[in-house]
Amino acid sequence: MTTLRTLLAFLTPRLTIPVEASYPQRQPPLPLLFKNYGPPGVAESSHLDHPINSIHFALEPPQSIQSTAADPPQPPSANDRFPKTDALFLHRPFTLQPHHIHPRTTCVLTSHEPFDYMYAGGAGSVGMASLLGLCTRQACVKLVRQRERGGRCIGFITHLRSDCTGEVEEAMGQDGETGDARGLLDTVATVFGGIDSIHNTPPGRPPPSSAQQPKIALMAALTPPLLAHTSTLGVSVYITGQIRQPAREALQRDEMRGMCVVCVGHERLERVGLRVLAGEVGVMFPGVRVSGEW
Structure with missing residues (x-):
């Protein structure tokens, strides 16, 4: 069974900039954003043992059409939400909002510069x-x-x-x-x-x-x-x-x-990279359903 712990153990070294790359501020290990939107950090053991049967890869949250000040506020539509998945990987999570995430999703994994x-x-x-x-x-x-x-x-x-x-x-x-x-x-x-x-x-x-x-x-x-x-x-x-x-x-x-x-x-450069990463996850964890937007 694949758990969040085993998934992170696989992803973290692949998304860590090596010391010899001479980046002035090395990025921390793969951040986690949970649905309570606490600060990214180390997951509790109960989270780490959660089974991962599916993971969805995307560059960023859906870009909704913004309403003007004269328009009445519109409720989020189905197109504003990622599909049902246990884990979600985002390259650019900066505009992520709670309504983007399916209720069954346990956590969001993010990695930008790495x-x-x-x-x-x-x-x-x-x-x-x-x-x-x-x-x-x-x-x-x-x-x-x-x-x-x-x-x-x-x-x-x-x-x-x-x-x-x-x-x-x-x-x-x-x-x-x-x-x-x-x-x-x-x-x-x-x-x-x-x-x-x-x-x-x-x-x-x-x-x-x-x-x-x-x-x-x-x-x-x-x-x-x-x-x-x-x-x-x-x-x-x-x-x-x-x-x-x-x-x-x-x-x-x-x-x-x-x-x-x-x-x-x-x-295009980012989408191919996303496809390569998702492919590696699929090979390592054949029992996990891998989907994505590339």
Whole structure:
């Protein structure tokens, strides 16, 4: 039988930023929000022994249409509530209200920055990298630090798994299908369900051939200093969530012309990460019904 205790024992190390990531304020262990809305903290033993037969994953609470001051207040509708589930996992719980939670739900598990680091394009996102056909062997992965934010790890550089010359695949994450660089953009579009924008790749021109063993960066942010740093490291393809104007302008410089930047969209990045995490829970606890919004 799966209990809240065993579920937390599985999730907590997967949603904890490692010390070597150099984050100035390390996040606490996976917070719990109970229906009485007390402060997040350690659960009582009676809560920890509660059986978990189902868990639902979502990025955030439902976004209801807000009434204007002239409108009469509207009662919550069925669309404002998560489905019946024993446990609920939220990435962004900041707008959570009591009416969002089904009466049968025991607790809400939340993780914001650690989830981004471990699953949504951050330096620990080996499950996402595996889906993209990237090599996740420790010997092949180079962490990238964001110098303007105290040297914290913000992503990593690797290459396609099909280009790996290692005789043994010492996988950090789950295995996936191999591929070549020419199909990388197709793989990215398939995994994320679309691409917001591609920069520095003329229409019809494929990514570099696999014979070149291109370096691929999977990053949780896109800034001019990160672009300059990864460019000096020889990155050919930079995969991230969204682009802002300073990075857009930096990409116009001549020294950046050889780097293809693929922006899949911030929410797409998070939803794939949510799917990877939910998949891990489903494999570890086959008797638990796993559902989600991805």
